[in-house]
Amino acid sequence: MSNHSTAPDRPGEHEEPEPHDLGLSHDLPTLLNRRHAIGLLTAGGLVAALAACSPTTGTGDGAATGAPTGGPGGGSPNDTSQADVGAGEIPEETNGPYPADGTNGPNILTTTGVVRSDITTSFGDSSGTAEGVPLTFSLTVVDVSGDGDAGTPVAGAAVYAWHCDRDGRYSMYDIADQNYLRGVQEADADGKVTFTSIFPACYPGRWPHIHFEVYPSLADATSATNRMRTSQLALPQAVSEAVYATAGYEQSVANLQDVTLDSDMVFSDGYALQMAKTSGSVDQGYTATLRVPV
Template structure:
C-alpha cells in the first residue's frame, strides 16, 4: 500500500515553537515528508500533536444526539471503505482523554444525510440520483452548510425528518484516548467540500443505555485533500454524484490551517483507492471548556496546502 501524502516542503524540516503548560518554550521538529505506511497514531501524538488546539468549527444543522453507540456506522451505504482513527488528548497536559464519547456523522456518496433524506443532497430537495459524472474542475460557489434547505442556517439545528441513522455513531475512547470508526468515504453536495463532523463529550457517564450527562468540549470537522477526492470521483457511486463540488480551498468552513483545522492524514493506494482508505488525526481539546458548535464559523484563511501532509 502506497502512502499518498505529499511533502509541503520536500526535503526540509519544519519547526514550530510552542508554549508548554509550565510556561517554558519548547521546539517541536517534524519531518515534512511522507510518513512510512506503518506510522502509528502514537508517533503522531508524540511528535507534533500536543502543542496545539484543534480548531472549533460549526456543528451544522444535521447533528443528531448520540443514539447509536457503535464503531461501524456503514449500515447499507455503498462507497469506498474508510477506517477513521482518532486520538483525543488534553492540549494543555498532552494526556489522552479516556472514556470520552466521540460522535461522527457525515453524508453518503451522493451528499445525503441520514435523518434528513427529504432534504436531498445538502438540502437540495430529493429526487432520483443524478447520472452524469462530475468534472475534475469544481464549479460550486461556497455558500456555507447547507446552501439551501429548511430554516436553521449554518449553525442552527434542524429536527430530523426520518428515522434513518446511517453514517452516524458514537464510541468510547480507550485508555490511550483512541477511538476507531468504520464507515465509507463521504461524498459531497453543493456549497461544501468533502468532510466529516465530529464532537467530543467528557465528564459524562457510560451506562447500559449509552452515554449520559457531561458536556461537549470539542465540535469540529474533518477534511480530505483534493487528490483523494478526485480519485473517489472516478469510482461508483461517487461518479454518479453530479452536484457542483467545492474544493478544500474554496470551502467556507475549513479554516485553512492544515491538521490543526481538521485535515486528515490519509493512507491508500492511488491506483486502487476503491480498496479502502485509512484516515487518522489527533484532536487536541480543552476538557474543561464547552464548545457546542453553535457559534458562527470563522472566516477561512488561505490554505497552506491541500495535501494530507500540510501542518
C-alpha cells in the first residue's frame, strides 16, 4: 500500500466554500464519541501501517501502479468482473478538473454534512436532487502489500466519491449552486463503503466513470494532501447503453458511440482492475461493485 497524490488536468477559477462553515473537522468529535473512538483506534493502526509503506510516484495522467495492462486485450468493455485477485494495486489516476477536494477550486471535504451514503441530493446551504436511473455503488478497500492474494480489508479508511449528473455536468463547477453527487464514507470492518446515487452520463471524450479518493481515515479526509490513492471506476458498455436509452440521457448515446475504453484518456492503458461488476435493470436500478486494492 503506497501513498500517491494527483493534480487536476486543467486549471479553473471556482467559488470557495462558505467561510462560516465549520466543516468535517468540527463534526469529527461528535462522530467519534458516538462510536466510542473505535473508528479512531482502527484508523490509528492504519496510519502506522502507512508509515511503514514506501511511497511510489504516480503520474496523475492515468498511469498504472503495479496493475496489469488491462486495456487493449485486457478485457471486454461489457465484462462486469474484475481481474483476478492478487493482480496488483488499482491504478493511480488523475482526479480531473472537477474534484472539489481543494486542489482545483472549492473543497467540499471541509463542508459539514459531506459524510453521507446518499449523494443524490445537495446538502448544507444547497438544495436540489440529481435525476437519473438509480445506481448504488460499493467500493471495498483492501491492502495488498502483505502476504496473501486476497489482501486485508482496510477498516476505518475513508472514501470520497464523485461523478457527473445525467447531463454530464459536475456540481460545484458546471452547477455552482449544487453539491450533489459527492460524498464521503468510512469503510466498515470489511473495508466496504456504499453510496446511493444515479447513473452518470457519458460526456464527450470520456468513458462512463466515477471518481474516488481513498484516505487513511475519516480524520484525514479533509485535505487532498492526505489521500493515499486516487482512481476511477469504469462502467460496462452494455449497462451504459441500456441506461442511455432512457429519457434524460439522450446526449450520452452519441457520446458513448464516439469513445472506447482503448481511446479513453484514463482507461486506455488498462482497466482490468477498474471495471465494475454490475447487476440490475433500468426499472429496478443498478448495483455496481469494485474491489480497490491499495
